[in-house]
Amino acid sequence: MIKNLIQKTLTLIVFLLSLSLIVFWLAKLSPGDPLTAYYGEATERMSESQRAAAMERLSLNKPVAVQYFTWLKNTLTGNLGMSHQHKQSVASLISKMWANTLLLGGVSYVLTFAFATLLGVFCAAKEGGITDRIIYRVGTATSVIPSFFTALMAILIFGVNLKILPTSGAYSAGAGGFADRAVHLIMPVAVMVSSHLWYYAYMIRNRVIEELRKDYILLLQVKRVSGARILFRHALRNAMPMLITIMAASVPHIIAGTYIVENVFGYPGIGTLTFESARYRDYNMLCALTLLTGFIVLLSNMAGQALSEYLDPRMRHDTVLREDADG
Amino acid sequence: MDKTKKPFVSTAVLAGIVLVCVLADIIAPGDAARMDFDALLKAPSIAHLFGTDPLGRDLFKMILHGGRVSLVIGLFSSVITAFIALFYGALAGLAPKWLDNLLMRFTDLIMSVPSILFTVSILAVLGKPNVLSLSVVIGVTSWMNIAKIVRAQVRQIHKSEYILSAKLMGAKFLYMLRQHLLPNIMPSIMFMLIFNVSQAIAAEATLSFLGLGMPPGTATWGFLMSLSQDALLTNSWWLVVIPSLFLITTLVCMTNIGEYFRRK
Numbered sequence: 001m002i003k004n005l006i007q008k009t010l011t012l013i014v015f016l017l018s019l020s021l022i023v024f025w026l027a028k029l030s031p032g033d034p035l036t037a038y039y040g041e042a043t044e045r046m047s048e049s050q051r052a053a054a055m056e057r058l059s060l061n062k063p064v065a066v067q068y069f070t071w072l073k074n075t076l077t078g079n080l081g082m083s084h085q086h087k088q089s090v091a092s093l094i095s096k097m098w099a100n101t102l103l104l105g106g107v108s109y110v111l112t113f114a115f116a117t118l119l120g121v122f123c124a125a126k127e128g129g130i131t132d133r134i135i136y137r138v139g140t141a142t143s144v145i146p147s148f149f150t151a152l153m154a155i156l157i158f159g160v161n162l163k164i165l166p167t168s169g170a171y172s173a174g175a176g177g178f179a180d181r182a183v184h185l186i187m188p189v190a191v192m193v194s195s196h197l198w199y200y201a202y203m204i205r206n207r208v209i210e211e212l213r214k215d216y217i218l219l220l221q222v223k224r225v226s227g228a229r230i231l232f233r234h235a236l237r238n239a240m241p242m243l244i245t246i247m248a249a250s251v252p253h254i255i256a257g258t259y260i261v262e263n264v265f266g267y268p269g270i271g272t273l274t275f276e277s278a279r280y281r282d283y284n285m286l287c288a289l290t291l292l293t294g295f296i297v298l299l300s301n302m303a304g305q306a307l308s309e310y311l312d313p314r315m316r317h318d319t320v321l322r323e324d325a326d327g
Numbered sequence: 328m329d330k331t332k333k334p335f336v337s338t339a340v341l342a343g344i345v346l347v348c349v350l351a352d353i354i355a356p357g358d359a360a361r362m363d364f365d366a367l368l369k370a371p372s373i374a375h376l377f378g379t380d381p382l383g384r385d386l387f388k389m390i391l392h393g394g395r396v397s398l399v400i401g402l403f404s405s406v407i408t409a410f411i412a413l414f415y416g417a418l419a420g421l422a423p424k425w426l427d428n429l430l431m432r433f434t435d436l437i438m439s440v441p442s443i444l445f446t447v448s449i450l451a452v453l454g455k456p457n458v459l460s461l462s463v464v465i466g467v468t469s470w471m472n473i474a475k476i477v478r479a480q481v482r483q484i485h486k487s488e489y490i491l492s493a494k495l496m497g498a499k500f501l502y503m504l505r506q507h508l509l510p511n512i513m514p515s516i517m518f519m520l521i522f523n524v525s526q527a528i529a530a531e532a533t534l535s536f537l538g539l540g541m542p543p544g545t546a547t548w549g550f551l552m553s554l555s556q557d558a559l560l561t562n563s564w565w566l567v568v569i570p571s572l573f574l575i576t577t578l579v580c581m582t583n584i585g586e587y588f589r590r591k
Binding site: 015018019022023026140141144145146147148149152153156160252253255256259260263274275278279286289290293294297298301 | 432435436438439440441442443444447448449450452525529532533536537538539549552553555556560567571574575578579582583
């Protein structure tokens with residue numbers, strides 16, 4: 001158990017280091033002059049000595065490898081550097097924003113999987129029937145529509161024409177109670193859920209159908225166990241490890257979704273921050289954000305794996321067997 | 328859902344859309360970016376089949392010419408994705424265990440970051456986007472899942488006798504890939520490749536909307552859809568409905584065809 005934990009922590013650290021290398025290298029390749037990004041127009045009026053002093057201050061005159069290690073050392077001590085564009089420390093900017101994204105992503109995540117499970121089980125029960133086929137068609141259509149378009153339509157219908165929901169931001173200026181936050185979340189969350197729902201519901205549907213074809217279900221039916229009980233207590237339960245694996249794997253998908261939705265709704269969060277920093281080549285910010293995202297994704301993958309191993313010990317055994325068969 | 332039912336309708340509709348886009352120069356000749364100041368924001372009519380936008384550009388022309396760009400980006404980036412995925416997956420599948428582990432860890436690493444983040448970073452590096460750079464960017468950020476399946480398939484067959492005998496006779500990697508691996512893998516990744524085309528088209532639309540797509544003037548479907556913001560305010564429904572109808576129909580048809588290959 002402890003050996004396992006140490007091994008996983010080591011993997012995580014190696015992963016994050018490699019990720020930081022890739023991101024740093026990518027940022028270095030970008031053609032923009034970070035000095036211009038920081039001082040703007042003023043760079044053109046600088047004398048040579050002022051320029052050198054500015055380079056020194058931002059430690060841009062050292063070799064790339066040195067810059068990387070300086071940055072890494074700073075990062076490890078919690079100093080993520082300055083955002084060249086906002087002229088504030090990256091850490092303080094991110095700390096202002098991350099809770100907003102967590103709220104939006106978290107609520108969407110929970111709702112998406114709650115509805116996807118219900119919808120998946122429902123369609124599996126009605127497999128091949130008219131309801132299943134209609135839901136399949138509607139689901140396919142909604143899942144291919146890019147989420148920015150759904151978001152635009154939602155804004156135009158509920159925000160601009162009906163004027164019943166706020167169109168942007170996470171809270172109104174001046175106010176900020178729970179109800180205010182909740183009202184601002186309705187549209188972004190609805191768009192997130194509608195664009196991800198069917199993708200997962202369809203996977204759950206197919207997995208449950210597969211389960212329903214097994215012999216033990218037949219036995220339960222012969223024993224006159226009720227349909228709902230068979231579905232939820234038996235079929236869904238056996239599909240659970242797969243569901244948890246999907247839930248873990250879906251984290252990057254959901255995060256990417258929040259990026260786009262945040263952007264359309266002008267919701268202050270990690271997503272809006274990311275696009276701004278990419279557009280203005282603010283690479284301290286971009287590195288920090290990518291590392292943060294990578295960290296969350298890796299952590300959730302590990303948690304998902306551990307959880308499904310706990311629920312179904314065969315998962316552990318399976319991977320061992322598969323590895324053996326591979327080699 | 329009948330397992331053997333072929334997606335005739337989807338194929339026909341998709342073929343129709345592709346055909347009118349390919350033949351855009353014949354069906355709707357003339358410059359799609361030309362502005363006609365006598366016909367600003369006109370509803371669909373005989374003169375302007377799909378109406379015009381606020382700058383007097385003909386929507387019918389823009390959709391056909393822009394659709395060509397969207398479809399080319401979707402196809403081209405999927406070709407890039409397929410190449411990388413096949414090559415990488417086959418390499419990992421045939422490689423010794425340590426290299427295989429290393430390669431797979433690398434895919435996990437890339438997958439741990441949302442692809443939109445990589446896309447945006449690479450586009451920031453590349454500067455001004457064009458058809459080629461957009462396709463490359465979308466292509467190199469979406470090969471990981473397919474590569475994993477290719478690897479698993481190769482792992483399954485790499486101990487079979489015909490692979491061994493090919494190896495013994497000194498077959499090169501590329502020859503093995505083309506002659507022995509490809510025919511075996513293709514059926515199982517076909518549906519993923521088709522889904523990939525539709526995802527690439529949607530990705531291009533999203534990038535367009537974020538202002539990271541083709542330069543203004545090239546009216547891809549994504550660009551036209553992002554115009555809906557102004558369109559509903561001026562009550563010009565055709566600017567909202569028609570471009571999105573084209574995009575969504577194309578994507579739904581592709582999904583149906585892909586779904587058929589998956590079930591087969």
